[in-house]
Amino acid sequence: MTTQQVIATIFVYSIALFAAIYFTRAATRRIAGALAGGAAGGWMLLGAVALGNGQGWWRVPLPAAPGSLVLFYLASAVSCAPIYLITWRVARRFGGRGLAVCVAVAAVIGPPRDYMIAGIFPQWMVFAQGVAPILADAAAYAGFVGLGHGVMRLAAGPASKDQTR
8 A cells, every 4th residue: 555545545534434333322431442452453453464464364565664664554553443342332231241242243254354355445455265264254254343342441441431422
């Protein structure tokens, strides 16, 4: 991805974040929790990209310049934050089972999404052949949704105790 594409990604996901804040009626504490979860999820995504590159499951060219790597991380973190506002609402309404469904749904729809993006933008990512890249991608999605929601819960408290309706 070029620097302009990463900045455009940050902009688009910032709009998604503001929409999620509005539609989930998130209070300041929950917004801070989602951003903390996004920060953790962003680190996990960077680690998953590096691990997948190292194992040969996929090839995602990470930027070499420190400033570009920071932008890539910021894009990852901002893209994760809206997810945690949604999982928060699901956990509030349906409890742990609802959260487990969110994690499972992310693991199921994540790999086809990534394969579609790789098909459209092969300069952004290329997947190796076989089942291992699909399973690794699914595990990464399940991991970053679970980790980010857990960090959000640590920062903002359990969803069941939230006073916002």
